[in-house]
Amino acid sequence: MKLRWKKHKPQSEEFMTKSLIIVESPTKAKTISRILPKEYEVLSSNGHVIDLPAKELAVDTEKGFTLKNMVIPGKRKILSQISKAAKDADRILLASDPDREGEAIAVMIVRHLKIPEEKVFRVLFHEITKKGILKAIENPGRPDELKFEAQQARRAIDRLVGYKVSPVLWKKIKRGISAGRVQSVALRFVCEREKEICAFSSEDYWLIFSHLEAGRPPVIKARLVSVGSKRVGGTKNRLSDESRALEIQAQLRKESHSITDVQVKKARRSPAPPFITSTLQQDAARKLRFTAKRTMMIAQQLYEGVALGKAGTTGLITYMRTDSLRVSDDAIEGARREIARVFGPDYL
Missing domain, CATH: 1.10.290.10 (Topoisomerase I, domain 4)
Structure with a gap:
Protein backbone atom coordinates (compact mmCIF):
# COMPACT_ATOMS: atom_id res chain seq x y z
CA MET A 1 0.00 0.00 0.00
CA LYS A 2 1.29 3.47 -0.90
CA LEU A 3 0.26 6.62 0.93
CA ARG A 4 -0.69 9.46 -1.40
CA TRP A 5 0.07 12.50 0.68
CA LYS A 6 -2.24 15.43 -0.01
CA LYS A 7 -0.92 18.93 0.36
CA HIS A 8 -2.74 20.66 3.17
CA LYS A 9 -1.78 23.18 5.77
CA PRO A 10 -1.45 22.21 9.44
CA GLN A 11 -4.04 23.42 11.88
CA SER A 12 -3.42 26.76 13.50
CA GLU A 13 -1.52 26.35 16.74
CA GLU A 14 -4.22 28.15 18.72
CA PHE A 15 -6.68 25.32 17.96
CA MET A 16 -4.15 22.59 18.66
CA THR A 17 -4.61 20.80 21.96
CA LYS A 18 -1.92 18.15 21.67
CA SER A 19 0.87 17.11 19.31
CA LEU A 20 2.79 13.86 19.25
CA ILE A 21 6.41 14.00 18.09
CA ILE A 22 8.07 10.71 17.11
CA VAL A 23 11.88 10.57 17.07
CA GLU A 24 14.35 7.70 16.81
CA SER A 25 16.47 8.11 19.94
CA PRO A 26 15.41 8.11 23.62
CA THR A 27 18.16 10.67 24.35
CA LYS A 28 16.84 12.98 21.65
CA ALA A 29 13.31 12.51 22.98
CA LYS A 30 14.39 13.65 26.45
CA THR A 31 16.24 16.68 25.07
CA ILE A 32 13.28 17.80 22.96
CA SER A 33 10.83 17.21 25.83
CA ARG A 34 12.79 19.65 28.00
CA ILE A 35 12.63 22.30 25.28
CA LEU A 36 8.95 22.11 24.26
CA PRO A 37 5.85 22.89 26.36
CA LYS A 38 3.63 20.18 27.82
CA GLU A 39 1.26 20.29 24.81
CA TYR A 40 3.90 18.25 22.98
CA GLU A 41 4.43 14.59 23.82
CA VAL A 42 7.73 13.17 22.54
CA LEU A 43 8.16 9.42 22.04
CA SER A 44 11.09 7.42 20.71
CA SER A 45 10.85 4.52 18.28
CA ASN A 46 14.29 3.28 19.37
CA GLY A 47 15.41 3.05 15.77
CA HIS A 48 13.61 0.84 13.26
CA VAL A 49 10.45 -0.87 14.47
CA ILE A 50 9.66 -2.60 11.16
CA ASP A 51 12.23 -4.35 8.97
CA LEU A 52 12.95 -7.50 6.99
CA PRO A 53 13.07 -10.73 9.01
CA ALA A 54 16.63 -11.79 9.77
CA LYS A 55 16.40 -15.48 8.84
CA GLU A 56 15.02 -15.31 5.31
CA LEU A 57 15.66 -13.41 2.09
CA ALA A 58 12.28 -11.64 2.32
CA VAL A 59 12.62 -10.14 -1.19
CA ASP A 60 10.22 -11.56 -3.77
CA THR A 61 12.14 -11.29 -7.05
CA GLU A 62 9.16 -12.71 -8.97
CA LYS A 63 6.78 -9.95 -7.86
CA GLY A 64 8.63 -6.72 -8.50
CA PHE A 65 11.14 -7.23 -5.70
CA THR A 66 8.43 -6.83 -3.07
CA LEU A 67 9.80 -6.67 0.47
CA LYS A 68 8.33 -8.72 3.29
CA ASN A 69 8.59 -6.16 6.11
CA MET A 70 7.41 -7.13 9.57
CA VAL A 71 7.47 -5.80 13.12
CA ILE A 72 10.87 -6.40 14.71
CA PRO A 73 10.68 -8.80 17.69
CA GLY A 74 10.62 -6.78 20.90
CA LYS A 75 9.27 -3.62 19.25
CA ARG A 76 5.52 -4.32 19.55
CA LYS A 77 5.37 -2.58 22.94
CA ILE A 78 6.90 0.57 21.45
CA LEU A 79 4.43 0.50 18.55
CA SER A 80 1.59 0.05 21.02
CA GLN A 81 2.71 3.12 23.00
CA ILE A 82 2.97 5.19 19.83
CA SER A 83 -0.45 3.97 18.65
CA LYS A 84 -2.12 4.91 21.94
CA ALA A 85 -0.51 8.35 21.99
CA ALA A 86 -1.39 8.93 18.31
CA LYS A 87 -5.09 8.36 18.98
CA ASP A 88 -5.05 11.05 21.67
CA ALA A 89 -3.09 13.58 19.58
CA ASP A 90 -4.45 16.18 17.17
CA ARG A 91 -1.43 15.90 14.91
CA ILE A 92 1.54 13.59 14.52
CA LEU A 93 4.94 15.11 13.81
CA LEU A 94 7.31 12.53 12.35
CA ALA A 95 10.76 13.73 13.45
CA SER A 96 12.97 10.74 12.76
CA ASP A 97 16.43 11.52 11.37
CA PRO A 98 16.52 13.59 8.13
CA ASP A 99 17.85 10.81 5.90
CA ARG A 100 16.62 7.72 4.04
CA GLU A 101 16.56 5.53 7.14
CA GLY A 102 14.66 8.16 9.12
CA GLU A 103 12.14 8.50 6.30
CA ALA A 104 11.61 4.74 6.25
CA ILE A 105 11.03 4.62 10.01
CA ALA A 106 8.46 7.43 9.76
CA VAL A 107 6.53 6.07 6.79
CA MET A 108 6.46 2.49 8.12
CA ILE A 109 5.05 3.60 11.47
CA VAL A 110 2.27 5.58 9.75
CA ARG A 111 1.45 2.68 7.41
CA HIS A 112 1.45 0.03 10.11
CA LEU A 113 -0.69 2.01 12.56
CA LYS A 114 -2.97 3.30 9.76
CA ILE A 115 -2.81 6.85 11.11
CA PRO A 116 -5.12 9.22 9.16
CA GLU A 117 -3.00 11.20 6.74
CA GLU A 118 -4.58 14.55 7.66
CA LYS A 119 -2.96 14.20 11.09
CA VAL A 120 0.51 13.34 9.77
CA PHE A 121 3.33 15.83 9.18
CA ARG A 122 7.09 15.48 8.66
CA VAL A 123 9.53 17.75 10.49
CA LEU A 124 13.29 17.72 10.00
CA PHE A 125 15.50 18.51 12.99
CA HIS A 126 18.89 19.39 11.54
CA GLU A 127 20.03 20.61 14.95
CA ILE A 128 18.70 19.82 18.43
CA THR A 129 18.50 23.37 19.75
CA LYS A 130 15.45 25.35 20.83
CA LYS A 131 15.67 27.58 17.77
CA GLY A 132 16.21 24.65 15.39
CA ILE A 133 13.34 22.62 16.85
CA LEU A 134 10.82 25.47 16.88
CA LYS A 135 11.74 26.45 13.32
CA ALA A 136 11.19 22.86 12.11
CA ILE A 137 7.83 22.60 13.89
CA GLU A 138 6.69 25.91 12.38
CA ASN A 139 7.48 24.59 8.89
CA PRO A 140 6.14 21.02 8.72
CA GLY A 141 6.14 19.12 5.46
CA ARG A 142 4.91 15.76 4.20
CA PRO A 143 6.66 12.39 4.33
CA ASP A 144 8.89 11.89 1.28
CA GLU A 145 7.61 8.80 -0.53
CA LEU A 146 10.50 8.83 -3.02
CA LYS A 147 13.11 8.89 -0.26
CA PHE A 148 11.31 6.00 1.43
CA GLU A 149 11.32 3.99 -1.81
CA ALA A 150 15.05 4.74 -2.22
CA GLN A 151 15.65 3.24 1.23
CA GLN A 152 13.60 0.17 0.35
CA ALA A 153 15.57 -0.31 -2.88
CA ARG A 154 18.84 -0.08 -0.96
CA ARG A 155 17.52 -2.58 1.59
CA ALA A 156 16.54 -5.01 -1.19
CA ILE A 157 20.00 -4.79 -2.80
CA ASP A 158 21.63 -5.34 0.60
CA ARG A 159 19.63 -8.52 1.04
CA LEU A 160 20.10 -9.86 -2.48
CA VAL A 161 23.87 -9.35 -2.48
CA GLY A 162 24.40 -10.51 1.08
CA TYR A 163 22.09 -13.53 1.08
CA LYS A 164 22.75 -14.69 -2.50
CA VAL A 165 26.50 -14.08 -2.90
CA SER A 166 27.73 -14.97 0.60
CA PRO A 167 26.83 -18.69 0.26
CA VAL A 168 28.88 -18.80 -2.95
CA LEU A 169 31.89 -17.46 -1.04
CA TRP A 170 31.39 -20.14 1.63
CA LYS A 171 31.64 -22.83 -1.06
CA LYS A 172 34.49 -21.31 -3.05
CA ILE A 173 36.65 -19.78 -0.31
CA LYS A 174 35.66 -20.51 3.29
CA ARG A 175 32.68 -20.31 5.63
CA GLY A 176 32.09 -17.27 7.76
CA ILE A 177 32.98 -14.61 5.20
CA SER A 178 30.34 -12.39 3.61
CA ALA A 179 29.57 -10.26 0.58
CA GLY A 180 27.85 -6.89 0.70
CA ARG A 181 26.53 -4.07 -1.46
CA VAL A 182 29.25 -1.74 -0.18
CA GLN A 183 31.91 -3.97 1.34
CA SER A 184 32.44 -6.09 -1.79
CA VAL A 185 33.02 -3.02 -3.97
CA ALA A 186 35.30 -1.48 -1.35
CA LEU A 187 37.24 -4.75 -1.14
CA ARG A 188 37.81 -4.65 -4.89
CA PHE A 189 39.21 -1.12 -4.63
CA VAL A 190 41.55 -2.26 -1.84
CA CYS A 191 42.72 -5.28 -3.85
CA GLU A 192 43.35 -3.22 -6.99
CA ARG A 193 45.34 -0.70 -4.99
CA GLU A 194 47.35 -3.47 -3.35
CA LYS A 195 48.22 -4.89 -6.78
CA GLU A 196 49.50 -1.47 -7.84
CA ILE A 197 51.64 -1.28 -4.70
CA CYS A 198 53.07 -4.76 -5.25
CA ALA A 199 53.85 -3.94 -8.89
CA PHE A 200 55.68 -0.74 -7.98
CA SER A 201 59.44 -0.83 -8.48
CA SER A 202 61.22 1.12 -5.76
CA GLU A 203 64.33 3.16 -6.53
CA ASP A 204 66.90 4.46 -4.05
CA TYR A 205 67.89 8.12 -4.27
CA TRP A 206 69.37 10.74 -1.99
CA LEU A 207 68.30 14.22 -0.89
CA ILE A 208 70.81 16.55 0.73
CA PHE A 209 69.84 19.02 3.46
CA SER A 210 71.89 21.55 5.41
CA HIS A 211 71.05 23.01 8.79
CA LEU A 212 72.44 26.55 8.73
CA GLU A 213 72.90 28.95 11.62
CA ALA A 214 74.75 32.22 12.11
CA GLY A 215 75.44 32.08 15.83
CA ARG A 216 71.86 32.85 16.82
CA PRO A 217 68.41 31.44 16.11
CA PRO A 218 66.73 30.44 13.96
CA VAL A 219 68.39 27.41 12.40
CA ILE A 220 67.48 27.34 8.71
CA LYS A 221 66.92 24.00 7.04
CA ALA A 222 67.92 24.23 3.36
CA ARG A 223 67.66 21.58 0.65
CA LEU A 224 70.18 21.27 -2.15
CA VAL A 225 68.45 21.95 -5.46
CA SER A 226 71.36 22.48 -7.85
CA VAL A 227 75.08 21.89 -8.26
CA GLY A 228 76.50 24.57 -10.50
CA SER A 229 74.04 24.94 -13.35
CA LYS A 230 72.68 21.42 -12.99
CA ARG A 231 69.53 20.87 -10.95
CA VAL A 232 69.42 17.90 -8.57
CA GLY A 233 66.87 16.33 -6.26
CA GLY A 234 63.80 16.67 -8.45
CA THR A 235 61.74 13.77 -9.76
CA LYS A 236 63.56 13.93 -13.13
CA ASN A 237 67.10 14.51 -11.81
CA ARG A 238 67.43 12.52 -8.63
CA LEU A 239 70.76 11.71 -7.03
CA SER A 240 70.68 7.96 -7.50
CA ASP A 241 74.46 7.49 -7.04
CA GLU A 242 75.34 7.21 -3.35
CA SER A 243 79.04 7.94 -3.89
CA ARG A 244 78.16 11.12 -5.78
CA ALA A 245 75.80 12.21 -2.99
CA LEU A 246 78.52 11.63 -0.35
CA GLU A 247 80.99 13.56 -2.44
CA ILE A 248 78.64 16.56 -2.63
CA GLN A 249 77.95 16.32 1.09
CA ALA A 250 81.66 16.40 1.91
CA GLN A 251 82.16 19.40 -0.34
CA LEU A 252 79.28 21.30 1.26
CA ARG A 253 80.72 20.77 4.74
CA LYS A 254 83.82 22.72 3.66
CA GLU A 255 81.94 25.61 2.11
CA SER A 256 80.63 28.76 3.78
CA HIS A 257 77.02 29.67 3.04
CA SER A 258 75.37 33.04 2.59
CA ILE A 259 71.93 34.41 1.81
CA THR A 260 71.97 36.17 -1.56
CA ASP A 261 68.27 36.91 -1.99
CA VAL A 262 65.18 37.23 0.20
CA GLN A 263 61.73 37.03 -1.37
CA VAL A 264 58.68 38.01 0.68
CA LYS A 265 55.33 36.78 -0.63
CA LYS A 266 51.81 36.98 0.69
CA ALA A 267 50.02 33.66 0.89
CA ARG A 268 46.30 33.21 1.30
CA ARG A 269 45.02 30.00 2.84
CA SER A 270 41.33 29.21 2.85
CA PRO A 271 39.86 27.38 5.84
CA ALA A 272 38.85 23.77 5.43
CA PRO A 273 35.20 23.31 4.40
CA PRO A 274 32.66 22.10 6.99
CA PHE A 275 32.74 18.42 7.80
CA ILE A 276 30.64 15.93 5.91
Whole structure:
Protein backbone atom coordinates (compact mmCIF):
# COMPACT_ATOMS: atom_id res chain seq x y z
CA MET A 1 0.00 0.00 0.00
CA LYS A 2 1.29 3.47 -0.90
CA LEU A 3 0.26 6.62 0.93
CA ARG A 4 -0.69 9.46 -1.40
CA TRP A 5 0.07 12.50 0.68
CA LYS A 6 -2.24 15.43 -0.01
CA LYS A 7 -0.92 18.93 0.36
CA HIS A 8 -2.74 20.66 3.17
CA LYS A 9 -1.78 23.18 5.77
CA PRO A 10 -1.45 22.21 9.44
CA GLN A 11 -4.04 23.42 11.88
CA SER A 12 -3.42 26.76 13.50
CA GLU A 13 -1.52 26.35 16.74
CA GLU A 14 -4.22 28.15 18.72
CA PHE A 15 -6.68 25.32 17.96
CA MET A 16 -4.15 22.59 18.66
CA THR A 17 -4.61 20.80 21.96
CA LYS A 18 -1.92 18.15 21.67
CA SER A 19 0.87 17.11 19.31
CA LEU A 20 2.79 13.86 19.25
CA ILE A 21 6.41 14.00 18.09
CA ILE A 22 8.07 10.71 17.11
CA VAL A 23 11.88 10.57 17.07
CA GLU A 24 14.35 7.70 16.81
CA SER A 25 16.47 8.11 19.94
CA PRO A 26 15.41 8.11 23.62
CA THR A 27 18.16 10.67 24.35
CA LYS A 28 16.84 12.98 21.65
CA ALA A 29 13.31 12.51 22.98
CA LYS A 30 14.39 13.65 26.45
CA THR A 31 16.24 16.68 25.07
CA ILE A 32 13.28 17.80 22.96
CA SER A 33 10.83 17.21 25.83
CA ARG A 34 12.79 19.65 28.00
CA ILE A 35 12.63 22.30 25.28
CA LEU A 36 8.95 22.11 24.26
CA PRO A 37 5.85 22.89 26.36
CA LYS A 38 3.63 20.18 27.82
CA GLU A 39 1.26 20.29 24.81
CA TYR A 40 3.90 18.25 22.98
CA GLU A 41 4.43 14.59 23.82
CA VAL A 42 7.73 13.17 22.54
CA LEU A 43 8.16 9.42 22.04
CA SER A 44 11.09 7.42 20.71
CA SER A 45 10.85 4.52 18.28
CA ASN A 46 14.29 3.28 19.37
CA GLY A 47 15.41 3.05 15.77
CA HIS A 48 13.61 0.84 13.26
CA VAL A 49 10.45 -0.87 14.47
CA ILE A 50 9.66 -2.60 11.16
CA ASP A 51 12.23 -4.35 8.97
CA LEU A 52 12.95 -7.50 6.99
CA PRO A 53 13.07 -10.73 9.01
CA ALA A 54 16.63 -11.79 9.77
CA LYS A 55 16.40 -15.48 8.84
CA GLU A 56 15.02 -15.31 5.31
CA LEU A 57 15.66 -13.41 2.09
CA ALA A 58 12.28 -11.64 2.32
CA VAL A 59 12.62 -10.14 -1.19
CA ASP A 60 10.22 -11.56 -3.77
CA THR A 61 12.14 -11.29 -7.05
CA GLU A 62 9.16 -12.71 -8.97
CA LYS A 63 6.78 -9.95 -7.86
CA GLY A 64 8.63 -6.72 -8.50
CA PHE A 65 11.14 -7.23 -5.70
CA THR A 66 8.43 -6.83 -3.07
CA LEU A 67 9.80 -6.67 0.47
CA LYS A 68 8.33 -8.72 3.29
CA ASN A 69 8.59 -6.16 6.11
CA MET A 70 7.41 -7.13 9.57
CA VAL A 71 7.47 -5.80 13.12
CA ILE A 72 10.87 -6.40 14.71
CA PRO A 73 10.68 -8.80 17.69
CA GLY A 74 10.62 -6.78 20.90
CA LYS A 75 9.27 -3.62 19.25
CA ARG A 76 5.52 -4.32 19.55
CA LYS A 77 5.37 -2.58 22.94
CA ILE A 78 6.90 0.57 21.45
CA LEU A 79 4.43 0.50 18.55
CA SER A 80 1.59 0.05 21.02
CA GLN A 81 2.71 3.12 23.00
CA ILE A 82 2.97 5.19 19.83
CA SER A 83 -0.45 3.97 18.65
CA LYS A 84 -2.12 4.91 21.94
CA ALA A 85 -0.51 8.35 21.99
CA ALA A 86 -1.39 8.93 18.31
CA LYS A 87 -5.09 8.36 18.98
CA ASP A 88 -5.05 11.05 21.67
CA ALA A 89 -3.09 13.58 19.58
CA ASP A 90 -4.45 16.18 17.17
CA ARG A 91 -1.43 15.90 14.91
CA ILE A 92 1.54 13.59 14.52
CA LEU A 93 4.94 15.11 13.81
CA LEU A 94 7.31 12.53 12.35
CA ALA A 95 10.76 13.73 13.45
CA SER A 96 12.97 10.74 12.76
CA ASP A 97 16.43 11.52 11.37
CA PRO A 98 16.52 13.59 8.13
CA ASP A 99 17.85 10.81 5.90
CA ARG A 100 16.62 7.72 4.04
CA GLU A 101 16.56 5.53 7.14
CA GLY A 102 14.66 8.16 9.12
CA GLU A 103 12.14 8.50 6.30
CA ALA A 104 11.61 4.74 6.25
CA ILE A 105 11.03 4.62 10.01
CA ALA A 106 8.46 7.43 9.76
CA VAL A 107 6.53 6.07 6.79
CA MET A 108 6.46 2.49 8.12
CA ILE A 109 5.05 3.60 11.47
CA VAL A 110 2.27 5.58 9.75
CA ARG A 111 1.45 2.68 7.41
CA HIS A 112 1.45 0.03 10.11
CA LEU A 113 -0.69 2.01 12.56
CA LYS A 114 -2.97 3.30 9.76
CA ILE A 115 -2.81 6.85 11.11
CA PRO A 116 -5.12 9.22 9.16
CA GLU A 117 -3.00 11.20 6.74
CA GLU A 118 -4.58 14.55 7.66
CA LYS A 119 -2.96 14.20 11.09
CA VAL A 120 0.51 13.34 9.77
CA PHE A 121 3.33 15.83 9.18
CA ARG A 122 7.09 15.48 8.66
CA VAL A 123 9.53 17.75 10.49
CA LEU A 124 13.29 17.72 10.00
CA PHE A 125 15.50 18.51 12.99
CA HIS A 126 18.89 19.39 11.54
CA GLU A 127 20.03 20.61 14.95
CA ILE A 128 18.70 19.82 18.43
CA THR A 129 18.50 23.37 19.75
CA LYS A 130 15.45 25.35 20.83
CA LYS A 131 15.67 27.58 17.77
CA GLY A 132 16.21 24.65 15.39
CA ILE A 133 13.34 22.62 16.85
CA LEU A 134 10.82 25.47 16.88
CA LYS A 135 11.74 26.45 13.32
CA ALA A 136 11.19 22.86 12.11
CA ILE A 137 7.83 22.60 13.89
CA GLU A 138 6.69 25.91 12.38
CA ASN A 139 7.48 24.59 8.89
CA PRO A 140 6.14 21.02 8.72
CA GLY A 141 6.14 19.12 5.46
CA ARG A 142 4.91 15.76 4.20
CA PRO A 143 6.66 12.39 4.33
CA ASP A 144 8.89 11.89 1.28
CA GLU A 145 7.61 8.80 -0.53
CA LEU A 146 10.50 8.83 -3.02
CA LYS A 147 13.11 8.89 -0.26
CA PHE A 148 11.31 6.00 1.43
CA GLU A 149 11.32 3.99 -1.81
CA ALA A 150 15.05 4.74 -2.22
CA GLN A 151 15.65 3.24 1.23
CA GLN A 152 13.60 0.17 0.35
CA ALA A 153 15.57 -0.31 -2.88
CA ARG A 154 18.84 -0.08 -0.96
CA ARG A 155 17.52 -2.58 1.59
CA ALA A 156 16.54 -5.01 -1.19
CA ILE A 157 20.00 -4.79 -2.80
CA ASP A 158 21.63 -5.34 0.60
CA ARG A 159 19.63 -8.52 1.04
CA LEU A 160 20.10 -9.86 -2.48
CA VAL A 161 23.87 -9.35 -2.48
CA GLY A 162 24.40 -10.51 1.08
CA TYR A 163 22.09 -13.53 1.08
CA LYS A 164 22.75 -14.69 -2.50
CA VAL A 165 26.50 -14.08 -2.90
CA SER A 166 27.73 -14.97 0.60
CA PRO A 167 26.83 -18.69 0.26
CA VAL A 168 28.88 -18.80 -2.95
CA LEU A 169 31.89 -17.46 -1.04
CA TRP A 170 31.39 -20.14 1.63
CA LYS A 171 31.64 -22.83 -1.06
CA LYS A 172 34.49 -21.31 -3.05
CA ILE A 173 36.65 -19.78 -0.31
CA LYS A 174 35.66 -20.51 3.29
CA ARG A 175 32.68 -20.31 5.63
CA GLY A 176 32.09 -17.27 7.76
CA ILE A 177 32.98 -14.61 5.20
CA SER A 178 30.34 -12.39 3.61
CA ALA A 179 29.57 -10.26 0.58
CA GLY A 180 27.85 -6.89 0.70
CA ARG A 181 26.53 -4.07 -1.46
CA VAL A 182 29.25 -1.74 -0.18
CA GLN A 183 31.91 -3.97 1.34
CA SER A 184 32.44 -6.09 -1.79
CA VAL A 185 33.02 -3.02 -3.97
CA ALA A 186 35.30 -1.48 -1.35
CA LEU A 187 37.24 -4.75 -1.14
CA ARG A 188 37.81 -4.65 -4.89
CA PHE A 189 39.21 -1.12 -4.63
CA VAL A 190 41.55 -2.26 -1.84
CA CYS A 191 42.72 -5.28 -3.85
CA GLU A 192 43.35 -3.22 -6.99
CA ARG A 193 45.34 -0.70 -4.99
CA GLU A 194 47.35 -3.47 -3.35
CA LYS A 195 48.22 -4.89 -6.78
CA GLU A 196 49.50 -1.47 -7.84
CA ILE A 197 51.64 -1.28 -4.70
CA CYS A 198 53.07 -4.76 -5.25
CA ALA A 199 53.85 -3.94 -8.89
CA PHE A 200 55.68 -0.74 -7.98
CA SER A 201 59.44 -0.83 -8.48
CA SER A 202 61.22 1.12 -5.76
CA GLU A 203 64.33 3.16 -6.53
CA ASP A 204 66.90 4.46 -4.05
CA TYR A 205 67.89 8.12 -4.27
CA TRP A 206 69.37 10.74 -1.99
CA LEU A 207 68.30 14.22 -0.89
CA ILE A 208 70.81 16.55 0.73
CA PHE A 209 69.84 19.02 3.46
CA SER A 210 71.89 21.55 5.41
CA HIS A 211 71.05 23.01 8.79
CA LEU A 212 72.44 26.55 8.73
CA GLU A 213 72.90 28.95 11.62
CA ALA A 214 74.75 32.22 12.11
CA GLY A 215 75.44 32.08 15.83
CA ARG A 216 71.86 32.85 16.82
CA PRO A 217 68.41 31.44 16.11
CA PRO A 218 66.73 30.44 13.96
CA VAL A 219 68.39 27.41 12.40
CA ILE A 220 67.48 27.34 8.71
CA LYS A 221 66.92 24.00 7.04
CA ALA A 222 67.92 24.23 3.36
CA ARG A 223 67.66 21.58 0.65
CA LEU A 224 70.18 21.27 -2.15
CA VAL A 225 68.45 21.95 -5.46
CA SER A 226 71.36 22.48 -7.85
CA VAL A 227 75.08 21.89 -8.26
CA GLY A 228 76.50 24.57 -10.50
CA SER A 229 74.04 24.94 -13.35
CA LYS A 230 72.68 21.42 -12.99
CA ARG A 231 69.53 20.87 -10.95
CA VAL A 232 69.42 17.90 -8.57
CA GLY A 233 66.87 16.33 -6.26
CA GLY A 234 63.80 16.67 -8.45
CA THR A 235 61.74 13.77 -9.76
CA LYS A 236 63.56 13.93 -13.13
CA ASN A 237 67.10 14.51 -11.81
CA ARG A 238 67.43 12.52 -8.63
CA LEU A 239 70.76 11.71 -7.03
CA SER A 240 70.68 7.96 -7.50
CA ASP A 241 74.46 7.49 -7.04
CA GLU A 242 75.34 7.21 -3.35
CA SER A 243 79.04 7.94 -3.89
CA ARG A 244 78.16 11.12 -5.78
CA ALA A 245 75.80 12.21 -2.99
CA LEU A 246 78.52 11.63 -0.35
CA GLU A 247 80.99 13.56 -2.44
CA ILE A 248 78.64 16.56 -2.63
CA GLN A 249 77.95 16.32 1.09
CA ALA A 250 81.66 16.40 1.91
CA GLN A 251 82.16 19.40 -0.34
CA LEU A 252 79.28 21.30 1.26
CA ARG A 253 80.72 20.77 4.74
CA LYS A 254 83.82 22.72 3.66
CA GLU A 255 81.94 25.61 2.11
CA SER A 256 80.63 28.76 3.78
CA HIS A 257 77.02 29.67 3.04
CA SER A 258 75.37 33.04 2.59
CA ILE A 259 71.93 34.41 1.81
CA THR A 260 71.97 36.17 -1.56
CA ASP A 261 68.27 36.91 -1.99
CA VAL A 262 65.18 37.23 0.20
CA GLN A 263 61.73 37.03 -1.37
CA VAL A 264 58.68 38.01 0.68
CA LYS A 265 55.33 36.78 -0.63
CA LYS A 266 51.81 36.98 0.69
CA ALA A 267 50.02 33.66 0.89
CA ARG A 268 46.30 33.21 1.30
CA ARG A 269 45.02 30.00 2.84
CA SER A 270 41.33 29.21 2.85
CA PRO A 271 39.86 27.38 5.84
CA ALA A 272 38.85 23.77 5.43
CA PRO A 273 35.20 23.31 4.40
CA PRO A 274 32.66 22.10 6.99
CA PHE A 275 32.74 18.42 7.80
CA ILE A 276 30.64 15.93 5.91
CA THR A 277 30.34 12.37 7.16
CA SER A 278 33.39 11.02 5.32
CA THR A 279 35.75 13.92 6.16
CA LEU A 280 34.66 13.81 9.80
CA GLN A 281 35.57 10.13 9.98
CA GLN A 282 38.87 10.68 8.13
CA ASP A 283 40.01 13.52 10.41
CA ALA A 284 38.99 11.63 13.55
CA ALA A 285 40.95 8.59 12.40
CA ARG A 286 44.02 10.59 11.38
CA LYS A 287 44.21 12.92 14.38
CA LEU A 288 42.55 10.94 17.18
CA ARG A 289 42.92 7.34 15.95
CA PHE A 290 39.14 6.87 16.28
CA THR A 291 37.34 4.10 14.43
CA ALA A 292 34.45 5.15 12.20
CA LYS A 293 32.04 3.54 14.67
CA ARG A 294 33.41 5.52 17.62
CA THR A 295 33.38 8.75 15.65
CA MET A 296 29.73 8.36 14.68
CA MET A 297 28.74 7.33 18.21
CA ILE A 298 30.29 10.50 19.66
CA ALA A 299 28.82 12.63 16.86
CA GLN A 300 25.38 11.16 17.58
CA GLN A 301 25.71 12.17 21.24
CA LEU A 302 26.77 15.71 20.28
CA TYR A 303 23.82 15.97 17.89
CA GLU A 304 21.23 14.62 20.32
CA GLY A 305 22.35 16.86 23.17
CA VAL A 306 24.91 17.25 25.94
CA ALA A 307 24.21 18.59 29.45
CA LEU A 308 25.62 22.13 29.71
CA GLY A 309 24.81 23.12 33.30
CA LYS A 310 22.30 25.96 33.50
CA ALA A 311 21.82 25.89 29.71
CA GLY A 312 20.41 22.37 30.03
CA THR A 313 20.81 19.64 27.45
CA THR A 314 21.71 21.18 24.10
CA GLY A 315 22.67 19.77 20.71
CA LEU A 316 26.15 20.95 19.77
CA ILE A 317 26.44 19.91 16.11
CA THR A 318 24.10 19.61 13.15
CA TYR A 319 23.05 16.24 11.76
CA MET A 320 26.22 14.23 11.11
CA ARG A 321 25.13 11.96 8.27
CA THR A 322 25.35 14.32 5.34
CA ASP A 323 27.17 15.06 2.09
CA SER A 324 26.17 18.73 2.14
CA LEU A 325 28.70 21.51 2.83
CA ARG A 326 26.00 24.13 3.41
CA VAL A 327 26.12 26.08 6.67
CA SER A 328 22.91 27.69 7.90
CA ASP A 329 22.59 31.47 7.86
CA ASP A 330 22.06 31.44 11.64
CA ALA A 331 25.32 29.57 12.19
CA ILE A 332 27.26 31.94 9.94
CA GLU A 333 25.82 34.99 11.69
CA GLY A 334 26.63 33.48 15.10
CA ALA A 335 30.21 32.78 14.04
CA ARG A 336 30.61 36.34 12.76
CA ARG A 337 29.36 37.78 16.05
CA GLU A 338 31.79 35.63 18.04
CA ILE A 339 34.75 36.53 15.79
CA ALA A 340 33.94 40.23 16.13
CA ARG A 341 33.63 39.90 19.91
CA VAL A 342 36.88 37.98 20.42
CA PHE A 343 39.14 39.34 17.67
CA GLY A 344 37.49 42.56 16.53
CA PRO A 345 35.66 43.60 13.33
CA ASP A 346 38.91 43.70 11.31
CA TYR A 347 38.87 39.89 11.23
CA LEU A 348 35.46 39.59 9.60
